[in-house]
Amino acid sequence: MSAVATMPVDAPREVAGPRADAPPVIRVDGVSRWFGSVVAVSDVSFDIGPGITGLLGPNGAGKTTLLRMMTGLAATSSGTVTMFGQPVRDNPPLYRRVGVMSEHETVYGFMQGREFVRMMGRLRHVEDLEAAVDRAIALVDMADAQHRAMDTYSRGMRQRMRLAGTLVHDPDVLILDEPLNGADPRQRLHFKRLLQQLAADGRTIVLSSHILEEVEELADTVLLIVNGKLAASGGFRAIRAALDQRPYHVRVTCDAPRALAAAAVGLPSVDAVNLDPDGSVVILSRNVSDVQLALPRLARGAGIRLQRVEPLDDSLESVFGYLVEG
CATH class of the missing domain: 3.40.50.300 (P-loop containing nucleotide triphosphate hydrolases)
Incomplete structure (x- = not known):
């Protein structure tokens, strides 16, 4: 992706x-x-x-x-x-x-x-x-x-x-x-x-x-x-x-990725949701803190077991990728 x-x-x-x-x-x-x-x-x-x-x-x-x-x-x-x-x-x-x-x-x-x-x-x-x-x-x-x-x-x-x-x-x-x-x-x-x-x-x-x-x-x-x-x-x-106006990527691993993706689309802090071939859910958001707070509540309500929530944009390499792509 x-x-x-x-x-x-x-x-x-x-x-x-x-x-x-x-x-x-x-x-x-x-x-x-x-x-x-x-x-x-x-x-x-x-x-x-x-x-x-x-x-x-x-x-x-x-x-x-x-x-x-x-x-x-x-x-x-x-x-x-x-x-x-x-x-x-x-x-x-x-x-x-x-x-x-x-x-x-x-x-x-x-x-x-x-x-x-x-x-x-x-x-x-x-x-x-x-x-x-x-x-x-x-x-x-x-x-x-x-x-x-x-x-x-x-x-x-x-x-x-x-x-x-x-x-x-x-x-x-x-x-x-x-x-x-x-x-x-x-x-x-x-x-x-x-x-x-x-x-x-x-x-x-x-x-x-x-x-x-x-x-x-x-x-x-x-x-x-x-x-x-x-x-x-x-x-x-x-x-x-300086890139705060750009969406961040957050990867979520869980036991029901399709159900989580469908539910996450409705969160106000989520811009887009993608399913990766490895089965993880990748969420794009301009407010990662809100997403990290909302996901456990969302998963609990839907009976979904979260295994990992991982921001992908914390390293210099990911920032560099934003700057050189396109």
Whole structure:
């Protein structure tokens, strides 16, 4: 069954802004980028402050293009990107304050992990290089494997050592494109804790990921990019609140689904009722609280035994589905 509620992506709704007590660290102002007749990013504006910001969107939404413009690796076709009030394009002194980890692996397999991190430090002109390398490798918990060649690492281990190379110069801003690819559950947990620690120290972190649950757990702010446009921004709960005018889905499992569906249609808080092939009843409502209160009374009166009442729209994935469908 497909969702019946959508938010038009050509009418973005910003539901939360930067922190009022400080200027934004990153400002994206009316940015577009096109390649010939293909528009990859279209008139996107937002501010990012300290903490963790999650950048979400389906494949081809324009996330990587947007990140490249935010780091100065790509020029904008129109609009501006600034960091700490400075333009990011062609600004080498600014780059020393930024750590960038791209989606695609860029490592020399013959290099030892420590050699890779040391090379990244040299490129950043890091003082007291060996101490900085020690610190970065310890942060990602790779000290035991630092003298192994990187082509002997698992993909998750390579990601962690790449992150060490991103951290070696102690940047104020981290921009990470799909950094959790290939990580196992233990590595993911360590990564989450590390990012939370770095954010608590006052850093600004932009995290792009298709793993919605992890972004929901980590991010203070979420930016949803759909078809090159900003579909919504803010905290998860704020984005959800912005969709309150849309119906919610509630799945009900019981011993008499057809009888329940027929009775539920008459409830004033119910917009529509569907029977799923698995035998459950899916109710669409703009007032889930009323539905959850009314259903037990309705079932008791009809002699129906309820087994489970489950709201389906509480996760970031379901919100994201509303925004990208249609």
